[in-house]
Amino acid sequence: MKLNKDTDILIVGLGVIGGSYAKALTKQGFRIRTITQRAEDVEYAIKEGMVTDGRTTVDEDYVRAADLIIFALYPHTFVEWIERYQAYFKSGALITDVTGVKSTVVTQIQEILRPDVEFVAAHPMAGRERSGVLYSDDGVFRGANYIVTPTPKNTPEAIGTCRELGWLLGFSSVCELSPEEHDRMIAFLSQLTHCIAITLMSADAGDGLERYTGDSFRDLTRIAKINDEMWSELFLLNREALLAQMDTFMGEFEKLRSFIADGKREEMREMMRKSSARRTLFDKKA
Amino acid sequence: MKLNKDTDILIVGLGVIGGSYAKALTKQGFRIRTITQRAEDVEYAIKEGMVTDGRTTVDEDYVRAADLIIFALYPHTFVEWIERYQAYFKSGALITDVTGVKSTVVTQIQEILRPDVEFVAAHPMAGRERSGVLYSDDGVFRGANYIVTPTPKNTPEAIGTCRELGWLLGFSSVCELSPEEHDRMIAFLSQLTHCIAITLMSADAGDGLERYTGDSFRDLTRIAKINDEMWSELFLLNREALLAQMDTFMGEFEKLRSFIADGKREEMREMMRKSSARRTLFDKKA
Numbered sequence: 001m002k003l004n005k006d007t008d009i010l011i012v013g014l015g016v017i018g019g020s021y022a023k024a025l026t027k028q029g030f031r032i033r034t035i036t037q038r039a040e041d042v043e044y045a046i047k048e049g050m051v052t053d054g055r056t057t058v059d060e061d062y063v064r065a066a067d068l069i070i071f072a073l074y075p076h077t078f079v080e081w082i083e084r085y086q087a088y089f090k091s092g093a094l095i096t097d098v099t100g101v102k103s104t105v106v107t108q109i110q111e112i113l114r115p116d117v118e119f120v121a122a123h124p125m126a127g128r129e130r131s132g133v134l135y136s137d138d139g140v141f142r143g144a145n146y147i148v149t150p151t152p153k154n155t156p157e158a159i160g161t162c163r164e165l166g167w168l169l170g171f172s173s174v175c176e177l178s179p180e181e182h183d184r185m186i187a188f189l190s191q192l193t194h195c196i197a198i199t200l201m202s203a204d205a206g207d208g209l210e211r212y213t214g215d216s217f218r219d220l221t222r223i224a225k226i227n228d229e230m231w232s233e234l235f236l237l238n239r240e241a242l243l244a245q246m247d248t249f250m251g252e253f254e255k256l257r258s259f260i261a262d263g264k265r266e267e268m269r270e271m272m273r274k275s276s277a278r279r280t281l282f283d284k285k286a
Numbered sequence: 287m288k289l290n291k292d293t294d295i296l297i298v299g300l301g302v303i304g305g306s307y308a309k310a311l312t313k314q315g316f317r318i319r320t321i322t323q324r325a326e327d328v329e330y331a332i333k334e335g336m337v338t339d340g341r342t343t344v345d346e347d348y349v350r351a352a353d354l355i356i357f358a359l360y361p362h363t364f365v366e367w368i369e370r371y372q373a374y375f376k377s378g379a380l381i382t383d384v385t386g387v388k389s390t391v392v393t394q395i396q397e398i399l400r401p402d403v404e405f406v407a408a409h410p411m412a413g414r415e416r417s418g419v420l421y422s423d424d425g426v427f428r429g430a431n432y433i434v435t436p437t438p439k440n441t442p443e444a445i446g447t448c449r450e451l452g453w454l455l456g457f458s459s460v461c462e463l464s465p466e467e468h469d470r471m472i473a474f475l476s477q478l479t480h481c482i483a484i485t486l487m488s489a490d491a492g493d494g495l496e497r498y499t500g501d502s503f504r505d506l507t508r509i510a511k512i513n514d515e516m517w518s519e520l521f522l523l524n525r526e527a528l529l530a531q532m533d534t535f536m537g538e539f540e541k542l543r544s545f546i547a548d549g550k551r552e553e554m555r556e557m558m559r560k561s562s563a564r565r566t567l568f569d570k571k572a
Contacts, residue, residue: 125500145498175497185495189503196482196506199539201561203531209471210567211461212431214411217475217568219505220482224565228558232551239546245489246543250536252485257532260525265518272514275487279510281496282503 001067001094001161003168005029010066012081014041014054016128017098018072019136022050024169027138035062041133050136063088068161071097074230075105075237082109091116096162098124100186100230101238102149102179110153120162121149123182124171125190129225138170143284146171149179187241192249194231195242197224287353287380287447289454291315296352298367300327300340302414303384304358305422308336310455313424321348327419336422349374354447357383360516361391361523368395377402382448384410386472386516387524388435388465396439406448407435409468410457411476415511424456429570432457435465473527478535480517481528483510 001007009025011018014036022032022045034054036042042054055062063069063085071078078097089095095117099105106121113119126144128135146166150159159176166174177185201224235242259268287293295311297304300322308318308331320340322328328340341348349355349371357364364383375381381403385391392407399405412430414421432452436445445462452460463471487510521528545554 125498144500147498173497177498185498188489188495189498189500193486193503193506195539195542196486197565198558198561199535199542200479200482201564202538202542202557203474203534209475211459212411212433212463212471212475213568214430214475216509217479218570219508220479221565221568222505223502225562226558228555228562231558232554235546235554236549236551239549243543243547246539246546248489249485250539250543252489253481253532253536256481256485256488257529257536260521260532261529263522263525265522268518268521269514271488272484272512272517275484276511276514278487279483279507282499282507284504 001157003030003068003161003164005031008065008067009033010035010063010069011051011072012036012069013072013077014045014051014133015072016131016133016135017124018070019045019050019133020126020138020140021070021072021098021124021169023136024138024141026050028168030168033062033066036133044133050133058085058088060088064090066090067093068165069093069095070165071095071099073097075099075101075233078105079108079112083112086112086114086117089114089117093117094158094161095119096122096165098122100190100234102182102186104237106149106151106179110151118153118155118158120154120158121151121179122162122166123147123149123186124166124169126171129222131227131230141170141172143172145173145175147182148174148176149182150176151179183238183241184245187238187245191235191238191242192245194223194226195235195246196249197221198226200224287443289316289354289447289450291317294351294353295319296321296349296355297337297358298322298355299358299363300331300337300419301358302417302419302421303410304356305331305336305419306412306424306426307356307358307384307410307455309422310424310427312336314454316454319348319352322419330419336419344371344374346374350376352376353379354451355379355381356451357381357385359383361385361387361519364391365394365398369398372398372400372403375400375403379403380444380447381405382408382451384408386476386520388468388472390523392435392437392465396437404441404444406440406444407437407465408448408452409433409435409472410452410455412457415508417513417516427456427458429458431459431461433468434460434462435468436462437465469524469527470531473524473531477521477524477528478531480509480512481521481532482535483507484512486510 011034032051034051045051126140297320318337320337331337412426
């Protein structure tokens with residue numbers, strides 16, 4: 001499917017990410033329809049010119065008109081939606097998603113999905129600390145990565161369309177990873193760091209410390225403001241990969257602790273030098 | 287001592303922090319002299335108008351002329367300097383420092399210091415990831431905290447002068463903590479977070495992950511670029527307080543790990559909600 005102005009695009013779930021998709025695609029000249037839970041979100045999105053039309057109910061004809069359907073729902077809601085309404089899809093429709101974990105979700109969906117509809121999974125690695133369509137902002141896609149996670153069930157054509165979508169949304173990088181590689185990566189780069197931020201905020205170091213907070217500490221704990229409903233689901237869906245990263249982290253942390261406890265200064269310095277050198281790899285490219 | 291344009295100020299150690307002090311105080315109209323190791327740093331600072339004069343050797347008359355001496359050295363170098371050269375101080379001189387840990391250093395210095403010279407310790411909670419006078423920038427003091435850590439040996443007058451220095455340097459907040467409270471605070475807000483960043487960079491999660499890095503991960507690990515000579519010394523000087531914070535952190539991290547492993551979603555959500563609420567306390571005040 002080549003995306004063009006006649007492609008009928010439906011976004012299911014108009015939260016902060018669904019809304020940001022709607023904004024970006026509308027700016028690109030596409031006409032976007034939406035199905036979402038709350039009537040005020042539909043009204044808001046139409047008033048703001050983010051979508052041309054919207055519904056709060058799942059009507060058969062409304063779904064069947066769509067060539068491309070983007071699911072921006074919590075993982076379990078996405079799976080339930082497919083189970084319940086997939087009979088409504090147009091034959092040949094392409095569906096994609098924005099889910100933050102892949103292996104479990106992709107496997108589940110591809111197992112139950114009608115054979116004449118293709119699902120290519122993708123993860124837009126961008127977001128905001130707030131949820132809800134009012135906070136949608138397609139500017140967050142600039143500088144960010146859009147990751148397509150195809151499986152052997154996917155066709156090159158559908159993968160290509162999904163990649164094209166990433167570029168149209170304004171992402172700075174579009175790449176492919178297997179669902180398993182994606183989940184290992186996300187366990188380290190995103191879930192582990194959220195676990196650390198949560199832990200730092202739970203570790204009570206005494207009252208009043210916030211008065212002395214510097215920017216480093218603020219940077220490190222910014223992500224401690226977390227949507228507990230979504231993240232608890234994502235953590236559990238990626239349990240094995242996340243626990244593996246947590247264990248690796250704890251092992252290294254214990255090593256550093258023992259260097260400090262035993263006064264092994266040269267070992268500490270060596271670990272710091274390696275850490276400084278490795279961090280350079282993660283710098284933003286100019 | 288009331289600081290005025292006739293106050294003779296000597297900065298010992300013209301690195302990134304000493305240099306930033308020199309810049310800030312020169313802008314305030316003070317005449318600053320320096321003693322530092324490298325001749326090229328003295329030349330650079332004079333050329334840039336950061337100091338009016340400088341030396342690479344510790345001359346008796348040069349030290350004796352100073353009313354206020356600011357030590358911007360590594361902790362052990364600071365202690366050694368006092369042991370070796372304190373006979374040169376003018377009677378009634380005030381000395382202060384920039385050391386990042388307090389209890390050990392303050393106790394050591396106050397034990398050996400001449401009774402006619404007063405040492406009020408302070409910690410400017412600002413810095414840069416680079417070291418050396420070329421990277422000095424008094425802009426880093428804006429929005430930051432200057433913490434004075436007096437002991438019962440200090441006089442209200444000298445504490446007042448040291449606080450005044452914090453405001454003159456351009457800090458947004460000047461406060462007082464006991465050396466022990468300071469060290470507990472710094473163990474949590476600064477040293478623990480550096481340990482975490484180092485650990486994240488040492489935990490090898492597989493090759494090539496840097497390609498997928500987002501801003502959250504960059505924020506969290508920015509401080510993994512670390513001056514290993516300085517930080518290993520600071521960690522060891524604050525060993526007890528730091529180990530206590532590391533242990534509290536590990537305990538909470540293990541708790542979160544077990545919630546994930548055992549699928550205890552409600553417990554995870556409760557921890558996340560508390561973490562979000564507590565993080566709000568650490569937001570920058572507008």
